[in-house]
Amino acid sequence: MSSEASKQDDIKLTENKKAFGKIVRISLIIGILMVSGVVIYYILNPEPGYVDFGLLNSNKKAEDYPTEVVANESVEFYVTVGII
Numbered sequence: 001m002s003s004e005a006s007k008q009d010d011i012k013l014t015e016n017k018k019a020f021g022k023i024v025r026i027s028l029i030i031g032i033l034m035v036s037g038v039v040i041y042y043i044l045n046p047e048p049g050y051v052d053f054g055l056l057n058s059n060k061k062a063e064d065y066p067t068e069v070v071a072n073e074s075v076e077f078y079v080t081v082g083i084i
Helices: 002-044
Strands: 051-056 078-083
16 A cells, blocks of 8 residues: 555655646746846836036035126136936
8 A cells, every 4th residue: 555655655656746836937037027027127227317516616616606796707617417
């Protein structure tokens, strides 16, 4: 009896390995398709870029801006524009 039970256990084990292999294979295919879909989505629909504006004083620092100016008076400042 033990050899017959052992054969049945071997058959069940083989069937279980095959079923597990199928499940793993299907899970991997689904995972690859999902990741590919996300990558394709982000390639086709990129996030919009951001524009950065900045004002600097005559010393190229972001401080001590002139607050009052008389007509025809020269004021120096720098404007920076960057795309992120």
